[in-house]
Amino acid sequence: MPDGYRRFAEYGVSTVLECNGRSGLIDAPLIQLCPGTRVAGPARTVQCGQGDNLMVHASLKELAAGEILVLSMPRPEAVALMGELMVRQARARGAAGILVDGAVRDVEELQSLGVPIWSRFIRARTATKKHIGAVNVPVTVGNCLIQPGDIVVLDADGGVIVDAAQAQPVLQACLEREQREQRVRAEIERGGFTFDLYGMQAVFDNRNDA
Numbered sequence: 001m002p003d004g005y006r007r008f009a010e011y012g013v014s015t016v017l018e019c020n021g022r023s024g025l026i027d028a029p030l031i032q033l034c035p036g037t038r039v040a041g042p043a044r045t046v047q048c049g050q051g052d053n054l055m056v057h058a059s060l061k062e063l064a065a066g067e068i069l070v071l072s073m074p075r076p077e078a079v080a081l082m083g084e085l086m087v088r089q090a091r092a093r094g095a096a097g098i099l100v101d102g103a104v105r106d107v108e109e110l111q112s113l114g115v116p117i118w119s120r121f122i123r124a125r126t127a128t129k130k131h132i133g134a135v136n137v138p139v140t141v142g143n144c145l146i147q148p149g150d151i152v153v154l155d156a157d158g159g160v161i162v163d164a165a166q167a168q169p170v171l172q173a174c175l176e177r178e179q180r181e182q183r184v185r186a187e188i189e190r191g192g193f194t195f196d197l198y199g200m201q202a203v204f205d206n207r208n209d210a
Contacts, residue, residue, distance in 0.1 A: 009040040012153070013155050014157050033117040034114065034115075038154065040151060040152065041068045041096035044059065046069065047073075047137050048127075055135060060093060062136075064094070068097045072146075079103055087104075097115065099117075102120060118159060
């Protein structure tokens with residue numbers, strides 16, 4: 001659903017999170033290497049060995065155009081799972097973006113390549129290449145379980161995951177929320193306040209001081 005992915009990216013992480021029942025948040029401090037980018041696409045997950053990127057090299061041969069490459073380890077560690085040469089391969093395969101629950105290096109080169117990348121760390125520390133992991137298996141990033149094919153949405157606010165089976169209901173909820181917020185924006189321009197527009201006075205009126 002290419003158009004659906006585009007719409008998820010346009011709505012953005014914060015709106016999608018709210019419309020996904022506030023679930024699926026990637027609760028990790030992600031570094032956005034290419035400011036101003038926002039992407040969405042199906043997850044191509046990779047479970048790496050600790051501090052090892054053998055499976056990243058292997059996964060690049062399977063990566064499909066439009067996918068988000070999601071790299072995880074048993075625990076987050078400041079070891080570079082990707083650098084310039086690997087990102088060049090991902091770009092050649094048509095990756096929509098890359099999420100790394102570890103580190104990347106060659107940052108200036110990565111930025112020049114233009115592939116949207118989010119990483120927990122930036123570090124030149126070299127990964128090993130000797131531990132066999134798995135591709136297209138469930139992984140965890142920022143306490144969020146990511147299944148292969150789940151929809152990954154990434155922007156300046158971080159990331160959120162949506163179950164692919166819930167894509168249409170979440171998109172509809174995003175549309176309705178955006179329409180409501182457009183009306184709120186118009187009211188704010190006329191001098192309104194969210195305190196009144198969202199009925200927050202009721203919290204004070206209904207409080208129980210006893």
